[in-house]
Amino acid sequence: MTQPIVIAGSGLAGYNLAREFRKLDRDTPLMILSRDAAGFYSKPMLSNALSANKTAESLIMKSADKMAGEVLATIRPQVEIASVDRANRIVVLTSGERIAYRDLVLAIGADPIRLPIAGDGAADILSVNDLDDFARFAARLDGAKRVVVLGAGLIGCEFANDLLARGISPVVIDIAAWPLGRLLPEAAATWFRQQLEAAGVTFRMNTSATTVVRNGSAYRVTLDDGSVLDADLVLSAVGLRPRTALAHAAGLAVNRGIRVDRLLATSDAHIHALGDCAEVEGLVLPFVMPIMHQARALAATLAGKPTAIVYPAMPVVVKTPACPTVVCPPAANAEGSWHIAPAANGEAGVEAQFLAPDGALLGFTLLGAATARKQALTTQAPAALA
Known part of the structure; x- marks a missing residue:
């Protein structure tokens, strides 16, 4: 019996790889392992879901059962890989179950970076990296009027703009001199900032949060310049760190992400990686277009036609309607x-x-x-x- 291709992860990377593979190969068994309920949704939609009046439930486009039928795969929700036995090509789940694979694909994503912030409210700081996170975030917004957003990068600015739809005044904090500091030159960032400020966003640049303490049902945020902000909620959006622990424990090469070659193969020819966890020639690109190109190339490779990844120019649309x-x-x-x-x-x-x-x-x-x-x-x- 042919062992399955096992895809670890049911996000955009994992599901799009399965879809692309099925266009080329209808017979090889596929298994998708998911840490969550494995419903299909678009993660980029999380940062503008409020203005679209979306709930966590309505963001799900297809259930795991529907996806299983669409990509002809066995989908295992609510499971997690504990380790990889490379010598025998087996993944070991935290339950102890052992699953053999022909090839293993790591599409395990990235984790939010947590800043070293003091105070009894630091543990309450939210981040939104998946559907469950969004559900918790949305539930906490009832009655909120002021939200502090840590990070003026792409995701922080998108969430700040989206909060305006709920009548919330966001205050965005960042150590950089201007918003979208890694993407925009200063003159363009100044214009961007002016448009968002006119819409109701406040920026506090060149500073960072040092302490978050509970203040009744709200929070008091102290900045490194000594100023204090009151907030009903604190949201962290300072960036993502690729999940590399599983690969590292398996003896695979890792750097910022799981290192892969142009065929998206790791240092083990039978283990590949794509999406937010993968590093291709030094590039870690947590955006939709790179994932789509990766999925098509890797699907062809797994179907028997080795195909190197090529990235064209891939502009990113920032979801900030105010600008x-x-x-x-x-x-x-x-x-x-x-x-x-x-x-x-x-x-x-x-x-x-x-x-x-x-x-x-x-x-x-x-x-x-x-x-x-x-x-x-x-x-x-x-x-x-x-």
């Missing part, structure tokens, strides 16, 4: 400079292009009306991984 934003940052080691211009035809917006010394476009960011230029600039931008 529509598209980012396509240059490579970390790119040589060049930002060139800033207002949106065309006198419309409200900013276009920033990162140009090489020879004038070649290496990255861009578009705000407001300038987002209409997304497709035009994408065709000029270089591949993220050729």
Whole structure:
């Protein structure tokens, strides 16, 4: 009997891999192991679910049973892998059950980074990284008027914008000098900040939270500049750390993420990784488009046609309706400079292009009306991984 391909993880990475594989191979057994109920939902929708009047339940597009029928797989919800016996190609669950595999795919995602914050309220700080997290977060918003958001990156800004739909005044805190500090040049970030502040978001930049203490049913947040903020809720959105512990314990190569080659294979040829947990040639890209490209390439490889991953230019749409934003940052080691211009035809917006010394476009960011230029600039931008 052919052993199954076992996919650890039922998020966008795991399910999209299963879908792509079934387009190529209808016969090889598939098994999907999930730490949660294994319903299919789009994780990126969590950060704008409030304005869309979505609940945790309504975000689920298909149940585990429906997904099992769609991808012709055995789906095991509410299970967790304790270890991997690479020599015998067996995953061992925390229950002690042993499951043999032909190939194992780690699509296990990432964990929210937790800041070292003191105070008796620090343990109450919420983060939203999956559907269960969102359910807890939404339940705590009843009656809330003021929420402190730790982190002015992409997810922090998206949640801050989304909270406005509930009549909540978010205060966003970050040690960076401007919001979206890793994605926007200062001039563009200044315009972005002005639009969100006009909509009701408050930013406290160049500072961090040191202490969160309970204040009745609310919280008091002390910043490193000595100022104090009162909040009904504190949400942490300071970033994600790929889940590498299982791979490390199995003796696989890890760095920031689980290290894989262009075939998405780990240091064990029968174990692959994709999604938020995977590091491809130094790149960890926790976005939808890289996952889709990974899923198609790995599906072909697992179906018998080795296919190296290639990333085209992949602009990211930031879900901040108060300031529509598209980012396509240059490579970390790119040589060049930002060139800033207002949106065309006198419309409200900013276009920033990162140009090489020879004038070649290496990255861009578009705000407001300038987002209409997304497709035009994408065709000029270089591949993220050729």
